Amino acid sequence: xxxxxxxxxxxxxxxxxxxVSVATGSKLVxxxxxxxxxxxxxxxGEGDLAAQVEQCYLNIGTALAExxxxxxxxxxxxxxxxxxxxxxxxxxxxxxxRASAKLGITSTPPITAIGVAALAEPDLLVEIEATAxxx
Numbered sequence: 001x002x003x004x005x006x007x008x009x010x011x012x013x014x015x016x017x018x019x020v021s022v023a024t025g026s027k028l029v030x031x032x033x034x035x036x037x038x039x040x041x042x043x044x045g046e047g048d049l050a051a052q053v054e055q056c057y058l059n060i061g062t063a064l065a066e067x068x069x070x071x072x073x074x075x076x077x078x079x080x081x082x083x084x085x086x087x088x089x090x091x092x093x094x095x096x097x098r099a100s101a102k103l104g105i106t107s108t109p110p111i112t113a114i115g116v117a118a119l120a121e122p123d124l125l126v127e128i129e130a131t132a133x134x135x
Contacts, residue, residue, distance in 0.1 A: 002023055002024050002025025002026075002073060002133045002134055002135050003021055003022070003023055003024075003025075003072065003073055003074070003075050003109065003132075003133055004021070004022040004024070005018035005020070005021055005022075005107050005108075005109055006018055006019065006020040006021075006022060007019050007020070008020060016093060016096060016108060016111070017077075017107075017108040017109060017110055017111040018107055018108065018109060018110060019110060020110065021075040021076060021109045021110050023075045023133035024133070025073070025133035025134045025135045026134075026135060027133065027134045027135070028131065028132070028133060029064065029067055029069060029073070029130075029131070029132040029133070029134060030129075030130075030131055031060055031063045031064065031129055031130040031131070031132065032063075032129060033078075033080065033127040033128065033129040034055075034056045034059035034060050034063070034127065034128050034129070034130075035052070035055075035056060035059075035119065035120075035121075035124050035126070035127050036051065036052035036055040036056060036124060036125070036126070037055070037059070038055070039062075043123060046123050047123075047125075048125075049081075049088060049091040049092065049095065049125045049126060050091040050092075050094040050095035050098070051095065052095065052124070052125050052126045053079075053091070053092055053094075053095025053096055053099070053126050053128070054095040054096075054098045054099040054102075055099075056095075056099075056126055056127065056128040057071070057095070057096060057099030057100070057103065057128065058099055058102065058103070060074070060077075060128060060130045061099075061103045063130075064130075064132055067134070068134065069132050069134045070103075071103045071104075071105050072105065073132040073133060073134050074108075074109045074130045074131070074132045075109055075110075075131050075132055075133050076109055076110050076111075076112075076130070076131045077108070077109060077110070077111045077112070077128055077129070077130050078111075078112045078113075078114065078128070078129045078130075079092075079111060079112070079113045079114065079126060079127075079128050080114050080116045080119065080126065080127045080128070080129075081113060081114070081115055081116065081125070081126050082115075082116055082117070082118060082119055082124065082125050082126070083115070083117070084113070084114075084115030084116075085115075092113075092126075096108070
């Protein structure tokens with residue numbers, strides 16, 4: 001695997017991701033922002049942030065598999081959350097945990113979470129983009 005995830009001494013230990021991602025591979029993979037849509041474009045988890053986060057992670061896993069990679073090759077995630085407030089954190093964590101169990105993820109790469117007013121469609125609560133590194 002081309003990615004090593006690290007939590008350096010002197011930085012806070014965050015339970016849901018690692019602070020640093022070290023990439024040694026030779027190919028960069030950029031995954032477009034994934035939303036809560038199934039393979040047919042159908043809505044998943046309307047009004048349910050946890051279900052939408054889970055679907056986003058699963059879609060990223062599908063995209064990575066297509067290029068011979070896995071979620072373990074992800075070097076960075078950026079999460080865009082509609083009308084974000086800290087009280088929604090348990091739902092974000094729940095969706096991530098459910099997807100992690102399905103994908104066999106034991107450690108998540110660095111994450112940047114950004115609150116936004118809206119996404120491309122009114123039913124979307126979250127969009128997640130990924131950058132991966134593969135050999």
